[in-house]
Amino acid sequence: MKKKALLILAEGFEEIEAVSPIDILRRCGIELTVAGLNGKNVKSARGLIITADKELEESDTDYDAVILPGGLGGAQNLANSDIVDKVLAALHKKGAILASICASPSIVFSPKGLIDNKKSVCYPGMQDRFPASAKYVEEDVVVDGNIITSRGPATAAKFAFKIAEQLVGKDISGKVAEAMLFRL
Numbered sequence: 001m002k003k004k005a006l007l008i009l010a011e012g013f014e015e016i017e018a019v020s021p022i023d024i025l026r027r028c029g030i031e032l033t034v035a036g037l038n039g040k041n042v043k044s045a046r047g048l049i050i051t052a053d054k055e056l057e058e059s060d061t062d063y064d065a066v067i068l069p070g071g072l073g074g075a076q077n078l079a080n081s082d083i084v085d086k087v088l089a090a091l092h093k094k095g096a097i098l099a100s101i102c103a104s105p106s107i108v109f110s111p112k113g114l115i116d117n118k119k120s121v122c123y124p125g126m127q128d129r130f131p132a133s134a135k136y137v138e139e140d141v142v143v144d145g146n147i148i149t150s151r152g153p154a155t156a157a158k159f160a161f162k163i164a165e166q167l168v169g170k171d172i173s174g175k176v177a178e179a180m181l182f183r184l
Helices: 013-028 074-081 082-092 104-112 153-168 172-179
Strands: 005-009 032-038 039-041 050-053 065-068 097-101 141-144 149-150
Touching: 005 013, 005 082, 005 153, 013 032, 013 172, 050 097, 065 082, 065 104, 065 153, 074 104, 082 097, 097 141, 097 153, 104 141, 104 149, 141 153, 149 153
Parallel strands: 005 032, 005 065, 065 097, 097 149
Antiparallel strands: 039 050, 141 149
């Protein structure tokens, strides 16, 4: 059965942290849906507009993973959304992968208790928003159970490949990385 992932875009998202997972997961054969938080046309932190596949409110929770790009404004918009809260809660309850990068681990995951007692990482300097129980580490990408976190723009491809590896295995993600001339 084909694995399915949901990537949620909110205004102010970090471009490379959204586009890398979209591209890499689709290359790995994962059915990735891009959902816009407040409409299908979503403006990034630097004014790039991406047209999502659907609006988040039209989406269900039939996914194996959800991915939240960072970008300070984007992460704050995700954190302030009741719909995002519902999606995260439903997917967490069923054991789906919850992946976030850059500002999103500290701004979205931390207040919702998703990194309590978890090894996690975020954009440097934002770990002061982590709960005392979180185990902050200085690695590019961290997997702890069903939670995947990553540092920022320069780690976006590694982040995407780690999500793919968790969903479809190291063999497929490794072949795609090799074809893309990416060294894991």
